[in-house]
Protein backbone atom coordinates (compact mmCIF):
# COMPACT_ATOMS: atom_id res chain seq x y z
CA UNK A 343 0.00 0.00 0.00
CA UNK A 344 1.34 3.43 -0.91
CA UNK A 345 2.02 5.94 1.84
CA UNK A 346 -0.71 8.43 1.09
CA UNK A 347 -3.26 5.64 0.72
CA UNK A 348 -2.18 4.28 4.09
CA UNK A 349 -2.50 7.79 5.50
CA UNK A 350 -6.05 8.10 4.14
CA UNK A 351 -6.91 4.97 6.09
CA UNK A 352 -5.18 5.69 9.36
CA UNK A 353 -6.56 9.24 9.37
CA UNK A 354 -10.04 7.84 9.39
CA UNK A 355 -10.88 5.71 12.43
CA UNK A 356 -14.01 4.23 10.90
CA UNK A 357 -12.42 3.24 7.60
CA UNK A 358 -9.50 1.60 9.41
CA UNK A 359 -12.02 -0.31 11.48
CA UNK A 360 -13.80 -1.54 8.37
CA UNK A 361 -10.46 -2.33 6.76
CA UNK A 362 -9.42 -4.49 9.73
CA UNK A 363 -12.81 -6.15 9.71
CA UNK A 364 -12.74 -7.16 6.04
CA UNK A 365 -9.17 -8.40 6.36
CA UNK A 366 -10.35 -10.74 9.08
CA UNK A 367 -12.95 -12.27 6.74
CA UNK A 368 -12.43 -15.47 4.75
CA UNK A 369 -12.59 -14.88 0.97
CA UNK A 370 -15.99 -16.51 0.78
CA UNK A 371 -17.30 -14.27 3.57
CA UNK A 372 -15.89 -11.20 1.89
CA UNK A 373 -17.50 -12.20 -1.42
CA UNK A 374 -20.83 -12.54 0.38
CA UNK A 375 -20.45 -9.11 1.99
CA UNK A 376 -19.67 -7.57 -1.40
CA UNK A 377 -22.72 -9.13 -3.01
CA UNK A 378 -25.01 -7.52 -0.47
CA UNK A 379 -27.38 -4.97 -1.96
CA UNK A 380 -27.63 -1.93 0.28
CA UNK A 381 -31.14 -1.29 1.64
CA UNK A 382 -32.87 1.92 0.57
CA UNK A 383 -32.11 5.04 2.64
CA UNK A 384 -35.68 5.90 3.64
CA UNK A 385 -37.33 9.30 3.79
CA UNK A 386 -38.97 10.77 6.94
CA UNK A 387 -42.51 11.19 5.57
CA UNK A 388 -44.01 11.39 9.05
CA UNK A 389 -41.94 14.44 9.98
CA UNK A 390 -42.77 16.10 6.68
CA UNK A 391 -46.46 15.64 7.48
CA UNK A 392 -45.96 17.08 10.97
CA UNK A 393 -44.16 20.14 9.58
CA UNK A 394 -46.92 20.62 7.00
CA UNK A 395 -49.60 20.49 9.69
CA UNK A 396 -47.68 22.84 11.94
CA UNK A 397 -47.11 25.46 9.22
CA UNK A 398 -50.71 25.04 8.05
CA UNK A 399 -51.90 25.66 11.61
CA UNK A 400 -49.96 28.91 11.93
CA UNK A 401 -51.13 30.19 8.57
CA UNK A 402 -54.65 29.30 9.60
CA UNK A 403 -54.59 32.16 12.12
CA UNK A 404 -54.29 34.64 9.27
CA UNK A 405 -57.14 33.00 7.45
CA UNK A 406 -59.29 33.23 10.59
CA UNK A 407 -58.79 36.99 10.79
CA UNK A 408 -59.86 37.28 7.19
CA UNK A 409 -62.94 35.19 7.86
CA UNK A 410 -63.94 37.05 11.01
CA UNK A 411 -62.96 40.65 10.28
CA UNK A 412 -62.94 40.97 6.53
CA UNK A 413 -65.32 38.64 4.76
CA UNK A 414 -68.48 39.59 6.74
CA UNK A 415 -67.84 43.28 5.99
CA UNK A 416 -67.30 43.18 2.28
CA UNK A 417 -70.93 43.49 1.32
CA UNK A 418 -71.31 46.51 3.60
CA UNK A 419 -68.16 48.09 2.12
CA UNK A 420 -69.47 47.55 -1.38
CA UNK A 421 -72.74 49.30 -0.50
CA UNK A 422 -71.16 52.15 1.42
CA UNK A 423 -68.69 52.72 -1.36
CA UNK A 424 -71.55 53.83 -3.58
CA UNK A 425 -72.00 56.92 -1.41
CA UNK A 426 -68.63 57.37 0.28
CA UNK A 427 -65.41 56.42 -1.43
CA UNK A 428 -63.30 55.47 1.60
CA UNK A 429 -66.00 54.02 3.86
CA UNK A 430 -64.27 50.65 4.19
CA UNK A 431 -60.84 52.02 5.10
CA UNK A 432 -61.32 52.12 8.90
CA UNK A 433 -62.62 48.60 9.22
CA UNK A 434 -59.98 47.30 6.91
CA UNK A 435 -57.43 49.03 9.10
CA UNK A 436 -58.76 47.10 12.08
CA UNK A 437 -58.19 43.81 10.30
CA UNK A 438 -54.71 44.99 9.36
CA UNK A 439 -54.02 45.76 13.01
CA UNK A 440 -55.11 42.28 14.01
CA UNK A 441 -52.76 40.89 11.43
CA UNK A 442 -49.95 43.09 12.71
CA UNK A 443 -50.39 41.78 16.23
CA UNK A 444 -50.50 38.23 14.93
CA UNK A 445 -47.27 38.90 13.08
CA UNK A 446 -45.75 40.26 16.31
CA UNK A 447 -46.93 37.23 18.25
CA UNK A 448 -45.35 34.67 15.91
CA UNK A 449 -42.19 36.46 14.92
CA UNK A 450 -41.31 38.56 17.98
CA UNK A 451 -43.42 37.54 20.95
CA UNK A 452 -44.44 34.40 22.80
CA UNK A 453 -45.27 32.60 19.58
CA UNK A 454 -41.70 32.91 18.37
CA UNK A 455 -40.47 30.64 21.16
CA UNK A 456 -43.19 28.12 20.32
CA UNK A 457 -42.27 28.33 16.64
CA UNK A 458 -38.56 27.84 17.20
CA UNK A 459 -39.05 25.02 19.72
CA UNK A 460 -41.35 23.13 17.37
CA UNK A 461 -38.96 23.55 14.44
CA UNK A 462 -36.09 22.39 16.63
CA UNK A 463 -38.05 19.30 17.62
CA UNK A 464 -38.81 18.51 13.96
CA UNK A 465 -35.16 19.01 13.00
CA UNK A 466 -34.13 16.43 15.58
CA UNK A 467 -36.90 14.10 14.41
CA UNK A 468 -35.35 14.14 10.94
CA UNK A 469 -31.90 13.67 12.46
CA UNK A 470 -32.99 10.67 14.56
CA UNK A 471 -34.65 9.10 11.55
CA UNK A 472 -31.67 9.81 9.30
CA UNK A 473 -29.24 8.45 11.87
CA UNK A 474 -31.10 5.12 11.94
CA UNK A 475 -30.97 4.88 8.15
CA UNK A 476 -27.28 5.75 8.23
CA UNK A 477 -26.41 3.04 10.76
CA UNK A 478 -28.64 0.52 8.94
CA UNK A 479 -27.05 1.13 5.52
CA UNK A 480 -23.42 1.38 6.66
CA UNK A 481 -23.72 -1.68 8.87
CA UNK A 482 -25.25 -3.63 6.01
CA UNK A 483 -22.59 -2.82 3.43
CA UNK A 484 -19.52 -2.95 5.70
CA UNK A 485 -20.39 -5.28 8.56
CA UNK A 486 -19.31 -2.57 11.01
CA UNK A 487 -21.51 -0.20 13.00
CA UNK A 488 -20.37 3.38 12.34
CA UNK A 489 -19.20 5.63 15.11
CA UNK A 490 -21.09 8.88 15.34
CA UNK A 491 -19.37 12.25 15.54
CA UNK A 492 -21.68 14.76 14.02
CA UNK A 493 -20.26 18.15 14.86
CA UNK A 494 -22.00 19.72 11.86
CA UNK A 495 -25.47 19.40 13.41
CA UNK A 496 -25.70 22.58 15.55
CA UNK A 497 -24.90 24.90 12.61
CA UNK A 498 -27.25 22.96 10.34
CA UNK A 499 -30.01 23.15 12.94
CA UNK A 500 -29.66 26.90 13.33
CA UNK A 501 -29.72 27.55 9.59
CA UNK A 502 -32.70 25.28 9.06
CA UNK A 503 -34.75 26.94 11.80
CA UNK A 504 -33.95 30.41 10.46
CA UNK A 505 -34.83 29.37 6.91
CA UNK A 506 -38.16 27.97 8.03
CA UNK A 507 -39.06 31.03 10.09
CA UNK A 508 -38.42 33.33 7.14
CA UNK A 509 -40.33 31.09 4.76
CA UNK A 510 -43.38 31.09 7.04
CA UNK A 511 -43.04 34.83 7.45
CA UNK A 512 -42.85 35.35 3.71
CA UNK A 513 -45.98 33.31 3.13
CA UNK A 514 -47.95 35.30 5.70
CA UNK A 515 -46.67 38.65 4.32
CA UNK A 516 -47.56 37.56 0.85
CA UNK A 517 -51.04 36.50 1.96
CA UNK A 518 -51.72 39.84 3.62
CA UNK A 519 -50.67 41.74 0.54
CA UNK A 520 -52.84 39.62 -1.72
CA UNK A 521 -55.91 39.86 0.54
CA UNK A 522 -55.51 43.60 0.79
CA UNK A 523 -55.24 43.87 -2.99
CA UNK A 524 -58.29 41.70 -3.63
CA UNK A 525 -60.37 43.95 -1.35
CA UNK A 526 -59.06 47.28 -2.67
CA UNK A 527 -59.52 46.19 -6.26
CA UNK A 528 -62.87 44.61 -5.55
CA UNK A 529 -64.36 47.52 -3.65
CA UNK A 530 -62.99 50.33 -5.80
CA UNK A 531 -63.86 48.56 -9.04
CA UNK A 532 -67.29 47.75 -7.68
CA UNK A 533 -66.95 44.02 -8.22
CA UNK A 534 -69.71 41.84 -6.85
CA UNK A 535 -69.62 40.08 -3.51
CA UNK A 536 -69.49 36.59 -5.00
CA UNK A 537 -66.42 37.41 -7.08
CA UNK A 538 -64.48 38.91 -4.18
CA UNK A 539 -65.43 36.06 -1.86
CA UNK A 540 -64.28 33.54 -4.45
CA UNK A 541 -60.89 35.22 -4.82
CA UNK A 542 -60.39 35.28 -1.06
CA UNK A 543 -61.46 31.68 -0.66
CA UNK A 544 -58.99 30.56 -3.27
CA UNK A 545 -56.22 32.46 -1.43
CA UNK A 546 -57.30 30.73 1.80
CA UNK A 547 -57.20 27.29 0.24
CA UNK A 548 -53.79 27.99 -1.23
CA UNK A 549 -52.25 29.19 2.02
CA UNK A 550 -53.66 26.34 4.12
CA UNK A 551 -52.97 23.55 1.69
CA UNK A 552 -50.47 23.77 -1.09
CA UNK A 553 -48.08 26.41 0.31
CA UNK A 554 -47.62 24.59 3.63
CA UNK A 555 -47.19 21.27 1.84
CA UNK A 556 -44.62 22.68 -0.57
CA UNK A 557 -42.52 24.24 2.18
CA UNK A 558 -42.63 21.07 4.29
CA UNK A 559 -41.63 18.82 1.42
CA UNK A 560 -38.87 21.16 0.30
CA UNK A 561 -37.44 21.79 3.77
CA UNK A 562 -37.51 18.19 5.02
CA UNK A 563 -36.11 16.92 1.69
CA UNK A 564 -33.26 19.41 1.80
CA UNK A 565 -32.21 18.71 5.36
CA UNK A 566 -32.56 14.96 4.93
CA UNK A 567 -30.38 15.03 1.80
CA UNK A 568 -27.74 17.22 3.45
CA UNK A 569 -27.61 15.01 6.54
CA UNK A 570 -27.13 11.99 4.32
CA UNK A 571 -24.20 13.69 2.63
CA UNK A 572 -22.52 14.97 5.79
CA UNK A 573 -22.86 11.64 7.62
CA UNK A 574 -21.32 9.74 4.75
CA UNK A 575 -18.50 12.23 4.29
CA UNK A 576 -17.83 12.18 8.01
CA UNK A 577 -16.90 8.50 7.95
CA UNK A 578 -14.75 8.91 4.85
CA UNK A 579 -17.19 8.05 2.04
CA UNK A 580 -16.34 10.07 -1.09
CA UNK A 581 -18.51 8.36 -3.68
CA UNK A 582 -22.07 7.16 -3.80
CA UNK A 583 -24.47 5.51 -6.21
CA UNK A 584 -27.41 7.72 -7.21
CA UNK A 585 -30.58 5.69 -6.69
CA UNK A 586 -34.06 6.65 -7.81
CA UNK A 587 -37.24 4.94 -6.73
CA UNK A 588 -37.40 3.42 -10.27
CA UNK A 589 -41.10 4.07 -10.80
CA UNK A 590 -43.32 6.10 -13.12
CA UNK A 591 -42.97 9.23 -10.97
CA UNK A 592 -39.19 9.57 -11.44
CA UNK A 593 -38.53 12.62 -13.62
CA UNK A 594 -36.87 11.59 -16.88
CA UNK A 595 -38.38 8.09 -17.01
CA UNK A 596 -39.31 7.89 -20.73
CA UNK A 597 -42.31 5.67 -19.89
CA UNK A 598 -43.31 7.60 -16.80
CA UNK A 599 -45.40 10.63 -15.88
CA UNK A 600 -42.65 13.23 -16.33
CA UNK A 601 -40.40 12.11 -19.20
CA UNK A 602 -38.62 15.47 -19.52
CA UNK A 603 -36.56 17.16 -16.80
CA UNK A 604 -36.50 20.94 -16.36
CA UNK A 605 -34.60 23.64 -14.49
CA UNK A 606 -36.46 23.15 -11.20
CA UNK A 607 -36.26 19.39 -11.33
CA UNK A 608 -33.60 17.73 -13.48
CA UNK A 609 -33.69 14.36 -15.22
CA UNK A 610 -32.97 12.08 -12.25
CA UNK A 611 -33.70 8.95 -14.27
CA UNK A 612 -30.52 9.62 -16.26
CA UNK A 613 -28.45 9.36 -13.05
CA UNK A 614 -30.05 6.11 -11.83
CA UNK A 615 -27.26 3.73 -10.79
CA UNK A 616 -24.51 6.21 -11.75
CA UNK A 617 -21.48 6.83 -9.56
CA UNK A 618 -21.30 10.33 -8.06
CA UNK A 619 -18.73 12.26 -6.04
CA UNK A 620 -19.91 14.05 -2.88
CA UNK A 621 -17.34 16.76 -3.55
CA UNK A 622 -18.55 17.63 -7.06
CA UNK A 623 -22.22 17.78 -8.12
CA UNK A 624 -21.36 18.43 -11.76
CA UNK A 625 -19.86 15.03 -12.64
CA UNK A 626 -20.73 11.33 -12.70
CA UNK A 627 -19.19 8.05 -13.82
CA UNK A 628 -20.97 5.14 -15.49
CA UNK A 629 -19.34 2.46 -13.34
CA UNK A 630 -17.12 2.15 -10.29
CA UNK A 631 -14.33 0.92 -12.57
CA UNK A 632 -14.62 4.11 -14.64
CA UNK A 633 -14.52 6.23 -11.49
CA UNK A 634 -11.42 4.41 -10.26
CA UNK A 635 -9.72 5.11 -13.58
CA UNK A 636 -10.66 8.76 -13.23
CA UNK A 637 -13.05 8.48 -16.14
CA UNK A 638 -15.67 11.01 -14.95
CA UNK A 639 -18.20 12.68 -17.23
CA UNK A 640 -19.76 16.14 -17.03
CA UNK A 641 -23.44 15.98 -16.10
CA UNK A 642 -25.66 16.98 -19.03
CA UNK A 643 -27.81 20.12 -18.86
CA UNK A 644 -30.86 17.94 -18.15
CA UNK A 645 -29.23 16.19 -15.19
CA UNK A 646 -29.58 17.64 -11.66
CA UNK A 647 -26.52 19.57 -10.39
CA UNK A 648 -27.19 18.71 -6.79
CA UNK A 649 -27.31 15.80 -4.35
CA UNK A 650 -30.14 13.23 -4.07
CA UNK A 651 -33.24 14.29 -2.14
CA UNK A 652 -32.78 18.04 -2.46
CA UNK A 653 -34.72 19.03 -5.58
CA UNK A 654 -38.42 19.53 -5.07
CA UNK A 655 -40.33 16.25 -4.69
CA UNK A 656 -37.12 14.21 -5.16
CA UNK A 657 -37.31 10.76 -3.60
CA UNK A 658 -33.80 9.70 -4.66
CA UNK A 659 -31.11 8.64 -2.19
CA UNK A 660 -27.37 7.99 -2.13
CA UNK A 661 -26.00 4.52 -1.48
CA UNK A 662 -22.47 4.90 -0.13
CA UNK A 663 -19.60 3.17 -1.93
CA UNK A 664 -17.30 1.60 0.61
CA UNK A 665 -15.77 -1.79 -0.18
CA UNK A 666 -14.69 -0.85 -3.70
CA UNK A 667 -13.11 2.29 -2.29
CA UNK A 668 -11.23 0.28 0.33
CA UNK A 669 -10.06 -2.17 -2.33
CA UNK A 670 -8.81 0.84 -4.27
CA UNK A 671 -6.92 2.10 -1.23
CA UNK A 672 -5.50 -1.32 -0.47
CA UNK A 673 -4.38 -1.97 -4.06
Ligand SMILES: [Zn+2]
Nearest residue numbers: 610656657658
Ligand atom coordinates in the same frame (compact mmCIF):
# COMPACT_ATOMS: atom_id res chain seq x y z
ZN1 LIG B 1 -34.81 12.40 -7.50
